[in-house]
Amino acid sequence: MTAQLATAPAPRSLLLRVVPLYPLSLARSGQRVRRNFLVARRTWVLFVSGFFEPFFYLLSIGIGIGGLVGSVVTDTGAHLTYQQFVAPALLASSAMNGAIYDAVNNLFFKLRYLRLYDAVLATPLSAPDAAVGETTWALLRGASYSAAFLLIMLVLGLVESWWALLALPAAILIGFAFAAVGLAVATFLRGWQDFEFVQLVVLPLFLFSTTFYPLSTYPEGLQWVVRCTPLYHGIELVRGLVTGTVGWSLLVNAAYLVVLGFVGLAIGARRLSGLLLK
DSSP, X not given: OHHHHHTSOOHHHHHHHHTTTHHHHHHHTHHHHHXXXXXXXXXXXXXXXXXXXXXXXXXXXXXXXXXXXXEEEOTTSXXXXXXXXHHHHHHHHHHHHHHHHHHHHHHHHIIIIIOGGGGGGGSSOOHHHHHHHHHHHHHHHHHHHHHHHHHHHHHTTOOOOGGGGGHHHHHHHHHHHHHHHHHHHXXXXXXXXXXXXXXXXXXXXXXXXXXXXXGGGSOHHHHHHHHTSHHHHHHHHHHHHHHTOOOTHHHHHHHHHHHHHHHHHHHHHHHHHHHHTO
């Protein structure tokens, strides 16, 4: 126990290792991504099921309710049909759901039940490498859902601008932010019952981050609360690109997600290191 604790990296060195050297750590973590891919091939039905949730929402809410709502005036003054307004938000939400649920569920099961990461200490891979690998796989899963949904939007004529080509990288950024946060959250969960707290956070984010109506519909005080939530920034980023409403504010949205992702990754890697060295 003493020998193991002596080899534990200091918090500052761990943060420097995860954040600036992310590409190098990503290269060392490729085997973790490959393993998750091989597992997903065996459970492809569960993997593919994630493609349908945003599509069903688009059909039931975007098209069904959209026929009653008509057009929507966004906070930037753009006039959109309700389908055009909702579809980019569902794309961002699919990136969030695919990433955070994969990160939380898989990491928790591997950490608490399979004890899979105990073997990491006997290999050249470190706990931060494992954290980067799991985060990368989770964001790739979220990105795959977003790519499929973006194709559906294109077929349905809901893509308004060539800026939409950047919507997929934006969805990957959303996946990175939520996968990193999910990684950190998973290290704090004590049992399966704690997953209710994850749902308690994710569901309001999905419903109230300007997914189904503009920010201007909220009271002014509540608007500032919504502006602080990560999915709001993801939705605003994707919606601006898909509809061609591009401005400097999109850089702020992207910067928020980048910072959130690296902070979540640093916390998750540090927590994972501590749990494995107990």
